[in-house]
Amino acid sequence: MATQAMLLLLIFLAQVSFTHGALSDATFKCSSTSIDKPQLSTADILSLEASPVYNYTAFSLGPGTNEGGSYTINFCNVTMSYTHVGWNDTITTQVWLPLTDWNGKFQALGGGGYSSGFGSTYLTYAVANGFATVSTDGGHATGTSTIPTDLTWALASKGNIDWVLLEDYASKATVEMAPIGKQIIESYFDQAANYSYFNGCSGGGRQGLMLAQRYPEAFDGILAISPAINLERFIPAGFWASQVMNQIKSYPHPCEIEAFTKAAIKICDHLDGVKDNIISFPKLCTVNAHAFVGEPYTCNGTERRLSALGAKVVQAAWTGPPGRYGWYGLSKDASLTSYYITTECSSNGTCYASDSDLLDSWITYLVTKEPQFSSKNMTDSTFFDALHYSSVEYASMLGTRDADLSNFKAAGGKMITWHGLADEVIPPEGTTSYYEEVLEQDPRAKDYFRYFEAPGVGHCYGGVGPIPNDAFSQLMQWVEDGIPPDTLEATNGEGGWERPLCPYPSQQQYTGGDPSNASSFSCSEDHQRTMVPLLGDL
Ligand SMILES: *[C@@H]1O[C@H](CO)[C@@H](O)[C@H](O)[C@H]1NC(C)=O
Ligand SMILES: *[C@@H]1O[C@H](CO)[C@@H](O)[C@H](O)[C@H]1NC(C)=O
Ligand SMILES: *[C@@H]1O[C@H](CO)[C@@H](O)[C@H](O)[C@H]1NC(C)=O
Ligand SMILES: *[C@@H]1O[C@H](CO)[C@@H](O)[C@H](O)[C@H]1NC(C)=O
Ligand SMILES: *[C@@H]1O[C@H](CO)[C@@H](O)[C@H](O)[C@H]1NC(C)=O
Ligand SMILES: *[C@@H]1O[C@H](CO)[C@@H](O)[C@H](O)[C@H]1NC(C)=O
Ligand SMILES: *[C@@H]1O[C@H](CO)[C@@H](O)[C@H](O)[C@H]1NC(C)=O
Ligand SMILES: *[C@@H]1O[C@H](CO)[C@@H](O)[C@H](O)[C@H]1NC(C)=O
Secondary structure, three states, X not given: OHHHXXXXXXXXXXXXXXXXXXXXXXXXXXXXXOOOOOOOOOEEEEEEEEEEEEEEEEEEOOOOOOOOEEEEEEEEEEEEEEEEOOOOOOXXXXXXXXXXOOOOEEEEEOOEOOEOOOOHHHHHHHHHOOOEEEEEOOOOOOOOOOOOOOOHHHEEEOOEEOHHHHHHHHXXXXXXXXXHHXXXXXXXXXXXXXXXXXXXXXXXXXXXXXXXXXXXXXXXXXXXXXXXXXXXXXXXXXXXXHHHHHHHOOOOOHHHHHHHHHHHHHHHHHHHOEEOOOOOOHHHOOOOHHHHOOOEEEEOOEEEEOOHHHHHHXXXXXXXXXOXXXXXXXXXXXXXXXXXXXEEEOOOOOEEEOOOHHHHHHHHHXXXXXXXXXXXXXXXXHHHHHHHHHHHHHHHHHOOOOOOOHHHHHOOOEEEEEEEOOOOOOOOHHHHHHHHHHHHHOOOHHHOEEEEEEOOOOOOOOOOOOEOOOHHHHHHHHHHHOOOOOOEEEEOOOOOXXXXXXXXXXXXXXXXXXXXXXXXXXXXXOHHHHOOOOOEEO
């Protein structure tokens, strides 16, 4: 008995000292002297700091998910600053390495808005899941809002773009996360990562596509969600509704704008066969906002009627600006009051246009390059000139629209993109039209790149539609086990349902039965021809 107890104690002690040993070994290696400085052919390393961080706690989540929470991690915090020779920029990358239980994988994380990376917001969750991770600041300070809107850094001086910082933001700093992350991982763990991934939404989705297009060998798998491709087109075009509003000098109350959205959903909801406040087939919803003029709505307890001027503004957001440099509008179940029609009202009922910083900043800093410029003062002709200028000036740098992914295919990469059809910032048609171009170049593109529409989902997450929170796991399954995602499993939207998202060009189709059951939906390639309205009520 005594021997057995002693043996157990010995095993216990051995385990304790092993665990302790592993942690202190990991801690010991986490210093600027033990980690080799990465070799970068075009950059000089300015500094590399490394120190262990214990019990770091932060709110964190994966890009394009709504299952965030508070996580506590122990990690080796490597911070590296470098400059491109002759460019006089300073880029800081954060590489966070788990002190224990590394899963052998590398995950680079993107940013959003006018930021190249969100640091802790994405890194903490990825480290908690065992990944070695990296995030870059792109050479300019990051704002703290969900969608950073500051663009002051893009102007070197009045009238002069800071092309270096813009190029760092457009692609260079993103691309460099791969060699930096990989080399630091190899030095710290004495072993290369088994798999490398990039994960990002919005601006981060654009970074993902940029990598597939221009740096096809860097990552085995890329999750590029709600990508901000065609940035130079959709951002200034998104200002069209505000432009119309400023011209007619009529500023609808947010209640009225929301009432137009509700009216459109009421008319179009059933066209996909299920009444669930989701417009799954936006093309079938052809109603014009003017059709709703005169309908009653209640605002703050007072009944009012939808106005013709309100309809004009709302319709502008739905169609987007016309003309050669125009762009798509938002879907009719997308929120218009978040970015495209931003008004505020004082207590006496007078409404005025409030700033839409994301859109205003682009026009101010990248088009007029005049920090004092007020976008509220544009004539229509100035506005259309701005669309034209933005398109020709920035397409090659920021558009991220190269449809030739043959090198990515040859490198064996796999990529998943999904885009919410109720996106309130980036019209999903831009992504759809890009994917169609990819298919035109390579009809078998779905062997390595699949695009999924997410009905009823807003920008990155949000909205009534279910969200594919497991898309990153499904990407890993594709890369590591060769199992491609036939559908993306989506859950946890405000509606609470589970539904399959379908690989484009197929679309999610209600097939009858209980609409809250995922098995009542399937993927159909030709719904518009075969669809029989089978009304399911929720
Ligand atoms: C981390 O937290 C745990 C649990 O609260 C605690 O036991 C441990 O001492 C902490 N470690 C450090 C280094 O603060
Ligand atoms: C990581 O290290 C950098 C540079 O030493 C420091 O500025 C930063 O605060 C550290 N991060 C955390 C989470 O401790
Ligand atoms: C480099 O940048 C620093 C600050 O970022 C500035 O003080 C310095 O003048 C710049 N040097 C050149 C050669 O532009
Ligand atoms: C990476 O893959 C190799 C070969 O399959 C395996 O031996 C190793 O344990 C993996 N590394 C990690 C950290 O999981
Ligand atoms: C709603 O009504 C209250 C009281 O009449 C007023 O104080 C408030 O400003 C109104 N809100 C809006 C958004 O109009
Ligand atoms: C309503 O209030 C705003 C400021 O809050 C003021 O500028 C405007 O003149 C007022 N309008 C009326 C009709 O009283
Ligand atoms: C905008 O137009 C108004 C009225 O014409 C003028 O007073 C104001 O100075 C202009 N603002 C800018 C920033 O151009
Ligand atoms: C969903 O439908 C399937 C097939 O009709 C059925 O087997 C399953 O029990 C249903 N699930 C729920 C939660 O109702």
